[in-house]
Amino acid sequence: MSMREHSGRSPAPHEGMSLKSRVGLVLIGFLVIAGALLFTEHQAHVLGLLVWLPLLACPLMHVFMHRGHGHHGGHQQEADRRQP
Secondary structure (H helix, E strand, O other): OOHHHHHOOOOOOOOOOOOOOHHHHHHHHHHHHHHHHHHHHOHHHHHHHHHHHHHHHHHHHHHHHHOOOOOOOHHHHHHHHHOO
16 A cells, blocks of 8 residues: 555645755755765865965966967057058
8 A cells, every 4th residue: 555545645746845844954954964074074185275276277367368379469450450
């Protein structure tokens, strides 16, 4: 006999889908505990990698701010073309 047949009522259509439900609260608790344990166990590795962030920022800034190579000096050439 299934649970629905035994209890005599059908489950709500969205039962268990909300974070305020029992399943949602257990999930949130599990994620908080897992995150805290991961942070404490790997704190030295994560903080050691922060040293490299400024070095990684240089090529990323070059790509996103200058839009790659080949555009250096293009501003002066455009200004020269506009003047008669």
